[in-house]
Amino acid sequence: MTGNTKVWRAPLAGLASVAMIATMGVAASTANAATDYVYPGVTVTLDANGGSFTNSSYTTADGKSDVSKDQKTVTLTDYQNKNVDGYSYADGVFKNDLYGVFGLDANIQWDAQQSRAFSGWYTEKSGGQAVDPTTALADGTTLYAHWSVGATGNSDESEQVVKLDTKGEVVYASDPDGLANVVDATNFEVRLADGDTLADWELPSKDAAVNHVVPTWENASSAKAGDTLAVKQNEGATVSIKRTAVAPDAGAQYDLYKDGVAVNTTKASYDFDVLTGTALSEYQAVTSGTNKKLANAWQLTYGGKTSDYEFGTAFPSDAKDVVLEVKGGQQSTVVRVHKWAKTETEDTLLRYFVPRGQSFQSTFGKTLDEVSRPNTSFLGWYSYTDKDSNGQQTNDNYFDPNLIQKNDEVEKNGTPSVFDFTTTLNGEGIDLYAGYKNDARFTTITLDPNYSGADKISVKIYAGKKIGEQLPTVTRDGYTLTGWYTDPVTNVASQLDTDKKATTNPDYPAAGSIWYARWTADSKDNSQLNGLLNNLSRFYV
Secondary structure, eight states: OOSOOOOBOOOHHHHHHHHHHHHHHHHHHHHHOOSSOBOOOOEEEEEOTTSEESOSOOOOSSEEEEEOTTSSEEEEEEOOOEEETTEEEOOOBOTTTTTTTTTSTTTEESSTTOOEEEEEEESSSSSEEOOOTTOBOOTTOEEEEEEEEOOOTTSTTSOOEEEEEOTTSEEOSSOTTTTOSSEETTTTEEEOOTTEEOOGGGSOOEEOOOSSEEEEOOSGGGOOTTOEEEOEEEEEEEEEEESBOOTTSTTOBOEEEETTEEEESSSSEEEEEEETTOOOTTEEEEOSSSSOEEEEEEEEEETTEEEEEOTTSOOOTTOOEEEEEEEEEEEEEEEEEESSOSSOOTTTOEEEEEETTBOHHHHHSSOOOOOOOTTEEEEEEEOTTSBOTTSSSBGGGGBOTTSBBOHHHHHHHOOOOOOOTTSOBOSSEEEEEEEEEEOOOEEEEEEEOOSTTOOOEEEEEETTSBHHHHSOOOOBTTEEEEEEESSSSOTTOOBOOTTSBOBTTTTBSOTTOEEEEEEEEOOOOHHHHHHHHHHHHTTBO
16 A cells, blocks of 8 residues: 555544534434425414413414413414415414313313303404404404403393394304303303404304294394393295206206305205395306306296296295296306415315306406405406416416415516406306415524534525525634535535525425534634644544
8 A cells, every 4th residue: 555544533532423413413404304385374362351371281273372471371373284285374263272272161261260251252352243263363463352240149240141042043053162152052142241242153143944034133233241132033935946947948957056155966956045025146056067057047936826037136025935947048157266275175166157258247247356365465366377467478377376476486577467357258167366475485494503502593584585695694703604504514515505595396495404504713823723733643643
């Protein structure tokens, strides 16, 4: 063997330490790795408003919770568990937690004697209506507990609930607050504090019987604890819309839609009560298949009389038992409405039908409504087959699977063009998508300064922004930072490109990754350098 045979050997303890550090770095990176870049979350504060939460921690379904030390408030953060095509986002809905966890009498109390009972979550400290548990809450919302007074002798506050006399006409479709006792769906009682008003979601609204009666709740806004609120029985008509058409379109099967949602696609008829003189303009009947014939000719039968009927006009005032049957239809274009994602589930996809050769505007007399969504601003409705404002590319290139506008595409190419609702429609169907603007998706990475006594730094990195501009300034006395690397010591580590913009698909930097600082010692005098060289030479053999 020729040449220099001396090699530098680190002390065994040093080698072990280096190996351990490297292994720990890899393990930590793996253990803490996030699965994806995410959109901003939704955090709300629950204020017990004079009461307190009974536990220091809770198991939740919709979000992670943090109870304050004095147990007077809870911070509830959406889990971002709404996942569409690999993209996670927070929807701001805490349906299971708001009342099912933090509204239980065992979990929130006024005092040890329970002299007051929890009566709902409100947006103000006093007054107003209880927040519906299915409401999408905006980031930063604070909700306040309200309290109805319990039994206190013969005073005006001896009752804490409003009793509902349904007269057997209405029921709850389901218990609106789950296991909480704000609404007693069995005994038809609602807790209500002084100065508060009953909310629609707290009242039963499902018609219990098809019997020429349309039940409504009146004077609900003036009801107070101790009152009995009786449902009003309004005289009406019973309507039966038959699924099978009569001549000249005899035998054709028509599915029934109400406000874009299918309400009958299998039963022989759809039966319900309506107020006398009602016009059924919110309904559409259409055949399945590619032709999608939209019913445009009807016959009405009541009292032994049959006549042609123009759908959407009021029934005769003396009609009590009305039968509606389709006589014929015309080809239509289905407008499929996507409010939340490019790929909608059947329970969220809406369908409206427009006669071919007509427009949505001329058929319904309006455009689609705007949509409210947490952490976003609504941009408009878009057809993904339309070209952008520059006529260069189709609109679908500007939106991600959650219908969030891609800001980098807008910067490079232009803006997507909103749909014109006066456009004449032909063909089988068209898909319209809501468009939203949101802050860029972000991930959290960890910076390890990589020297004794230095704490790790958690940093949010937003997609589409230059990485270096998002990093904090990290210093070390006597050293200059040379860069951030995927490994603390080895030469095979990759360096973080701080001049690059953070990206998704592929993710860069990787979601949840850990980056270690590398340092170069600043200039020292020759005596210090010679001393260092002498120390190093001892490890040559």
